Amino acid sequence: MTNPATIPTPVKDIQGDGRWMSMHKRFLHDAKVRPCDVLFIGDSLIRNMFETEAWDTNFAPLNSLNFGIGGDCTEHVLWRIENGELDGINPKVVVLLIGTNNHHSSADQIAEGIEVIVWSITSKLPSAKVIVLGLLPRGQHPNPLREKHFQVNHALQEVTSTIPNSLYLNSDPGFVRSDGTISYDDMFDYLHLTRKGYKKFAKQIHDVVLKFLKYPDSSS
Numbered sequence: 001m002t003n004p005a006t007i008p009t010p011v012k013d014i015q016g017d018g019r020w021m022s023m024h025k026r027f028l029h030d031a032k033v034r035p036c037d038v039l040f041i042g043d044s045l046i047r048n049m050f051e052t053e054a055w056d057t058n059f060a061p062l063n064s065l066n067f068g069i070g071g072d073c074t075e076h077v078l079w080r081i082e083n084g085e086l087d088g089i090n091p092k093v094v095v096l097l098i099g100t101n102n103h104h105s106s107a108d109q110i111a112e113g114i115e116v117i118v119w120s121i122t123s124k125l126p127s128a129k130v131i132v133l134g135l136l137p138r139g140q141h142p143n144p145l146r147e148k149h150f151q152v153n154h155a156l157q158e159v160t161s162t163i164p165n166s167l168y169l170n171s172d173p174g175f176v177r178s179d180g181t182i183s184y185d186d187m188f189d190y191l192h193l194t195r196k197g198y199k200k201f202a203k204q205i206h207d208v209v210l211k212f213l214k215y216p217d218s219s220s
Helices: 019-033 044-051 053-058 074-085 107-124 144-160 195-213
Strands: 038-042 064-068 093-097 129-133 166-169
Touching (some): 019 064, 019 074, 038 044, 038 074, 044 053, 044 064, 044 093, 053 195, 093 107, 093 195, 107 129, 107 144, 129 195, 144 166, 166 195
Parallel strands (some): 038 064, 093 129, 129 166
16 A cells, blocks of 8 residues: 655645745755755754754854755655755755654654655765654643654654664653643644744754764864
8 A cells, every 4th residue: 555655745735825836946946056064854843943043053053954844744855855955965964854744644654754755865865964853742731643753753763773874863852741741831832842942952953963064062
């Protein structure tokens, strides 16, 4: 049975303003004209980080590009990759976070979709290190989606160990508190991160990116 999460698919322009394709074309342009040592690619959790101090402090100085689009699923990122977003670009590190919007997919299907994306990245950028971020928890209280994400992350740990130059990273700095809840101070809608949440989220990613770039950590 075919897994929809692994089939490259463009987003349907339901609103009629062509925004998704416009962003894709902008990424194609940015890849050609802007220097890039670190590429972030994914959904709104990646996209929104671009507007924060965490991005300005940790990633902008590293010649980072942000190819995040809100609402994207694995199949959409796969389409973007296979339609030029990695052409004419040679980052040393790629950071991938995708899958939280794949509500139509099972945990196994999401993990497989992410696996296909990582293989596609490594085939186009064989010298790049790929950091595969685990899916973040969501919802104020424990819920089935959190369990689904846990299953995806467990599968991703095994998958990335078989793909050259790829690394699984648990990017959750501890958003779930001891009572099982998530604070709106970290996730304002219990899905998207606040600026405070991004500061916590970015630190661990930044440390790993620096190691791959072999830059000294300026904070040490």
